[in-house]
Amino acid sequence: MEDKFAKTEIHKPENIVYKKSDLMVDRPLSYCPGCGHGTAHRMLMEVLEEMNIQDKTIGVSPVGCSVLAYDFLNIDMLGAAHGRAPALATAIKRLWPDHFVFTYQGDGDLAAIGTAETIHACNRGENITIIFINNGIYGMTGGQMAPTTLPGMRSSTSPYGRDVPTMGHPLKITELVAQLPGVYYVTRQSVHTPNNVRKTKKAMRKAFELQKENRGVCFIEIVSNCNSGWKMTPVQSNKWMEENMFPFYQLGDIKVDGKLIEKKETVE
Amino acid sequence: MGELRLMKGNEAVAEAAIRAGCDGYFGYPITPQSEVMEYLMAEKPFERTGMVVLQAESEVAAINMLYGGAGTGKMVMTSSSSPGISLMQEGISYMAGAELPALIVNIVRGGPGLGTIQPSQADYFQAVKGGGHGDYKMLVLAPASVQEMCDHVKLGFDKAYQYRTPVMILSDGAIGQMMEKVVLFDQIPRRTDAEVIEQCPWASNGRPATRDHNIITSLDLDPAGQERVNLKLQAKYKLMEQNEVLYEEIQCEDAEYLFVAFGLSARICQKAIDLARAKGIKVGLFRPITLFPFPVIEVSNVGNHVKGILVVEMNAGQMIEDVKLSVGCKVKIEHFGRFGGIIPSPDEVVRALEQQIIGG
Numbered sequence: 350m351e352d353k354f355a356k357t358e359i360h361k362p363e364n365i366v367y368k369k370s371d372l373m374v375d376r377p378l379s380y381c382p383g384c385g386h387g388t389a390h391r392m393l394m395e396v397l398e399e400m401n402i403q404d405k406t407i408g409v410s411p412v413g414c415s416v417l418a419y420d421f422l423n424i425d426m427l428g429a430a431h432g433r434a435p436a437l438a439t440a441i442k443r444l445w446p447d448h449f450v451f452t453y454q455g456d457g458d459l460a461a462i463g464t465a466e467t468i469h470a471c472n473r474g475e476n477i478t479i480i481f482i483n484n485g486i487y488g489m490t491g492g493q494m495a496p497t498t499l500p501g502m503r504s505s506t507s508p509y510g511r512d513v514p515t516m517g518h519p520l521k522i523t524e525l526v527a528q529l530p531g532v533y534y535v536t537r538q539s540v541h542t543p544n545n546v547r548k549t550k551k552a553m554r555k556a557f558e559l560q561k562e563n564r565g566v567c568f569i570e571i572v573s574n575c576n577s578g579w580k581m582t583p584v585q586s587n588k589w590m591e592e593n594m595f596p597f598y599q600l601g602d603i604k605v606d607g608k609l610i611e612k613k614e615t616v617e
Numbered sequence: 618m619g620e621l622r623l624m625k626g627n628e629a630v631a632e633a634a635i636r637a638g639c640d641g642y643f644g645y646p647i648t649p650q651s652e653v654m655e656y657l658m659a660e661k662p663f664e665r666t667g668m669v670v671l672q673a674e675s676e677v678a679a680i681n682m683l684y685g686g687a688g689t690g691k692m693v694m695t696s697s698s699s700p701g702i703s704l705m706q707e708g709i710s711y712m713a714g715a716e717l718p719a720l721i722v723n724i725v726r727g728g729p730g731l732g733t734i735q736p737s738q739a740d741y742f743q744a745v746k747g748g749g750h751g752d753y754k755m756l757v758l759a760p761a762s763v764q765e766m767c768d769h770v771k772l773g774f775d776k777a778y779q780y781r782t783p784v785m786i787l788s789d790g791a792i793g794q795m796m797e798k799v800v801l802f803d804q805i806p807r808r809t810d811a812e813v814i815e816q817c818p819w820a821s822n823g824r825p826a827t828r829d830h831n832i833i834t835s836l837d838l839d840p841a842g843q844e845r846v847n848l849k850l851q852a853k854y855k856l857m858e859q860n861e862v863l864y865e866e867i868q869c870e871d872a873e874y875l876f877v878a879f880g881l882s883a884r885i886c887q888k889a890i891d892l893a894r895a896k897g898i899k900v901g902l903f904r905p906i907t908l909f910p911f912p913v914i915e916v917s918n919v920g921n922h923v924k925g926i927l928v929v930e931m932n933a934g935q936m937i938e939d940v941k942l943s944v945g946c947k948v949k950i951e952h953f954g955r956f957g958g959i960i961p962s963p964d965e966v967v968r969a970l971e972q973q974i975i976g977g
């Protein structure tokens with residue numbers, strides 16, 4: 350091997366094309382290999398680092414697989430009770446209005462037990478960013494049905510598939526909060542391909558830029574896989590997500606500059 | 618001397634919060650304590666001191682707003698009444714576990730369930746014995762006057778920060794609603810952000826490059842770690858038991874009999890003492906002011922020198938358990954209580970003393 354490819358050479362700043370954000374704590378993530386949570390974490394930290402706002406950012410982690418997000422994100426954080434992150438974020442932002450405040454929440458956290466806190470923080474137009482990881486399942490507790498579980502989709506509490514007449518419809522909470530005047534920017538993204546990762550990062554950047562302008566809630570849904578909960582390999586789960594989740598949870602902007610985007614019919 | 622005013626107990630709590638330099642109040646309306654938020658909203662504390670007042674969507678949201686605010690080091694409080702306090706229990710347990718300072722004012726009404734909007738002391742167990750899940754305690758203050766409603770706000774905040782713990786003021790609908798003279802303490806300036814950061818190095822309020830990140834959580838998945846958390850909490854409660862006991866003794870010097878009562882019941886007992894002494898019955902009153910830590914030694918010292926003790930509570934007999942544990946079994950200890958929102962009259966308290974203790 351030529352000298353210039355030696356490890357020390359590669360580590361020279363001028364040769365580095367990509368590196369893990371310094372805001373990611375140097376420790377192994379607790380997530381299953383192939384899970385989208387880790388990628389979403391990394392994008393979030395890259396955005397804070399690029400904006401150089403890490404010293405003015407306060408994050409709120411949920412109860413769910415990302416309960417330990419505070420162990421991986423090298424910023425000041427608070428671990429909320431299940432579903433209550435938007436209530437914490439409300440108080441934090443009101444008490445530290447020149448700080449950046451975000452919540453990071455799963456679908457059970459945000460759209461089931463925490464629905465009231467979600468809707469009301471959104472409706473008050475709190476100047477916060479909400480990162481919503483929708484994997485259609487309760488990952489942490491072992492794959493139970495979530496409010497976002499698709500019709501017919503199997504989980505440990507819908508072993509024969511979600512039966513809509515008895516178990517209810519999947520909840521498009523993102524479309525719901527987009528209706529609220531307190532919400533300024535709503536988008537649905539994914540982190541399963543490099544292109545989608547780039548789009549997600551751009552959306553996060555936009556959300557934090559808007560937070561600086563006190564525009565109200567910026568809400569980013571990330572449709573993500575839960576290979577363990579779905580009982581698939583990571584590759585299978587991403588394919589399944591494209592084929593089943595995306596037709597129902599269509600990717601793209603839902604509300605921009607406080608205005609709802611006209612959308613073609615979504616597949617029910 | 619501070620400013621003298623005629624105020625409702627609930628209003629005194631609100632005014633004291635502003636003057637104590639509180640940073641944020643988060644609450645949800647419920648009788649008989651809605652005057653706290655109403656007073657605050659009318660006073661525009663944001664203009665007076667920069668204090669934030671926010672009407673939450675529920676008590677669940679309110680207590681978690683407290684958790685959020687307290688986790689950043691800010692001085693926060695809520696107020697509610699029994700059903701609302703029940704809803705807050707998960708959040709209070711989280712705050713105890715995460716060691717967060719905050720003040721929770723409970724203007725108790727009769728239960729169970731929706732119960733009644735009338736005053737009660739039926740939530741003594743809930744306040745003093747934990748309430749939520751896990752082995753935790755709160756420092757619990759029991760004011761017996763509008764003056765104490767005011768003073769306990771300041772005291773409560775001081776102790777909340779000293780011990781990094783939620784503190785509860787356990788009052789009731791009568792003290793919340795009644796008007797009395799109160800001497801208000803002077804305005805204490807709200808701390809600046811820089812002061813909060815300096816005074817609360819544990820708080821999550823933005824990590825400067827000079828320190829590691831702060832994490833506010835009540836989670837430790839490692840049993841050894843979680844046991845350490847518990848041991849630390851228990852050590853803190855021990856310290857409170859040693860240093861924070863507050864109580865009042867009224868006409869105990871020559872007493873042959875003793876009332877033990879807190880809050881409103883203690884006020885009634887004071888009247889009952891006058892009536893009883895007019896009849897020649899030498900009775901005194903021991904009033905715990907902190908319910909946790911309970912004045913174990915102090916009530917035992919007085920209690921073991923009388924012929925009998927009547928514990929008077931507006932419940933079916935809750936604090937009596939702590940009185941019995943403290944005093945032991947050498948002295949006769951009986952309970953007299955009315956509940957469901959009924960306030961006992963001094964006459965019936967004297968009658969109960971005569972029948973259950975002196976005659977019994």
Ligand SMILES: Cc1ncc(C[n+]2csc(CCOP(=O)(O)OP(=O)(O)O)c2C)c(N)n1
Pocket residue numbers: 412413414415431454455456457458459482484486487488489490495575
């Ligand atoms: C009050 C309360 N109820 C239930 C739980 C158990 N619980 C923990 S995580 C979770 C679901 C998490 O699912 P989700 O929010 O979708 O996150 P994911 O793990 O899928 O990322 C549940 C029900 C809890 N911790 N607290």
Ligand code: SF4
Pocket residue numbers: 379380381383384385386414484488489574575576577578
């Ligand atoms: S259980 Fe699912 S959501 Fe949780 S880490 Fe594993 S793959 Fe990710």
Ligand SMILES: [Mg+2]
Pocket residue numbers: 455456457482483484485486487488495
């Ligand atoms: Mg989930």
